[in-house]
Amino acid sequence: MKNRSYSESEKSAAVNRFLVNSESVADIAADTGISRSTLYAWIKSAQIEPVTLDFTLKNFRMLETKAKRLEGIVEILQIANCTANAPLNERLQALEELHGQYNVHMLCDALKVPRGTFYNYIFRNKRDNTWHAKRRGELRIRIQQIYDESKQIFGAGKITAVMKEEGYKVSQEMVRELMRDMGLLSIRQDAKKVYAKERRSLKNHLNQQFEVTRPNEVWVSDVTYFLCKDIKYYICAIIDLYARRIVGYRIGKRNSTQLVKSTFKQAYESRKPVGQLLFHTDRGSNYRSYAMCSYLRELGVIQSFSKAGVPYDNSVMESFFSSLKREELYRTKYRSEAEFRAAVDAYMVFYNERRPHAKNGYKTPVKLESIYFGEQKEPETMS
CATH class of the missing domain: 1.10.10 (Arc Repressor Mutant, subunit A)
Structure with missing residues (x-):
């Protein structure tokens, strides 16, 4: 059968896909129908006869990319714990250990593993604790x-x-x-546009209406910090407005999304609220993060935010943290982190179970909830 002839533009396009775009010969052959042997011949000719090419910026970038790719492949072959001729399972395990350190195309080309096979091994193989x-x-x-x-x-x-x-x-x-x-995105791009959109979307649904009719109707939350042994510790707490009960709290060394999300998760899994829940906070970036907002949307929880520069919008939390510090934290010099954490744990129990609250008619939060649930259903507790 007579070999098909190819135009110079077809040859150039195929070679550029290999040298510039770092596509594999197998992919190019499958896409164009050009045999691998023909492609290898063209690529070899382009590599050993640079004098036939005009020295342009494009050609320089092409050669630079090719050199970096070859350097990477050599480096992979040097540190991989098997050769390119090893059994497929060994090569896949070696690629798994190097995944994330090198480009996937480069890894697969170095150990001669089809990318589809590698992705299937990494992302679809449901192995526990790999x-x-x-x-x-x-x-x-x-x-x-x-x-x-x-x-x-x-x-x-x-x-x-x-x-x-x-x-x-x-x-x-x-x-x-x-x-x-x-769900992490840099806020540098279009910061002004994002800010304007955010101001429109951060609604204050609570509007200082702190009187509610049932438990798990409105939760409020905030984060404060306390210095212990010259180390800053952040305390995130959540209060159910009905009886002013602490339904969740956590201590961390960073005021992060992870801290507030784990605190909410603790409270939600413990309380298992039924009916619509409103969650009110200030406008801290941890409460406004994509991860936090999407998590609350999945649970069907409505978010409410204080107005900028209006601390009274979340005065219940301000009052609680003031009590925590005046009644416990400021009165004690803690000798260790463990002692500090134990003191916070003890205060939370004291606040919920033994400290009368004026808003509750001087009943404790636990007592007021027990009265409500005694008439309605069995009580819910914080783990």
């Missing part, structure tokens, strides 16, 4: 920390740079993928 899953979990924690510390400013590039400086072996591609999964 090394890969554990590592992704560790990376997620540090990414969230850096994102929060930058006040949601850093994107994938800057977070990758910080992590590499700290010794993490991670690529920008992996960081971007994990940030996308976590």
Whole structure:
């Protein structure tokens, strides 16, 4: 059968896909119908006869990209714990360990593994507690920390740079993928537009109406901090407005989305509220984060936010934190973090079960709820 002839434009396009776009010969062959042997011949000719090409910026970028790709493949082959001729399962395990440190195309080309096979192995193979899953979990924690510390400013590039400086072996591609999964976006782009949209969407549904008719109708929350042994600890608490009962609290070393979300999750799973729940807070970035807002939407919880610069909109929380500090934290010099945490735990029990509240007719929060539930249903408790 007579071989088909190809135009110079077809040859150039195919070679550029390999040298510039780093596509594999197999993919190009499958897409164009050109045999692999023909493609290899064209690529070899382009590589060994550079004098036939005009030296342009495009050609320079093409050669630069090709050199970096080849350097990466060599590096992968040097550190992989198997060769490209090893059994497929060994090669897949080696790629799993290197995933996130190198471009997936480069990894698969180095150990001769089809990308579809690799993705299937990584993302569809439902194995429990794999090394890969554990590592992704560790990376997620540090990414969230850096994102929060930058006040949601850093994107994938800057977070990758910080992590590499700290010794993490991670690529920008992996960081971007994990940030996308976590719902983390840099606020640098279109900040003014986002700010204007945010001001329209952050509605104050509570409007200082602190009297409610039932438990689990309105929860309010805030975060405060306390210095113990010169270390700043953040305390997040949630109060049910009906009896002013603390339904959830947590202590952390960072005022992060993770802190407020885990506190809400603790309260929600403990109380199991029935009916519409309103959750009111200030406009802190942790409460406004994508992760927090999407989590509450999934539960059907309505978010309410204080007006900017109006502390009275969340005065119940302000009053509680004032009591916590005046009645406990400011009165004691804690010798350790454990002693400080134990004191906060004890105060929460005291506040709910033993401290009469004027708003409750000097009944404790637990007592007032028990009266309500005694008439309605069995009481709900905070774990």
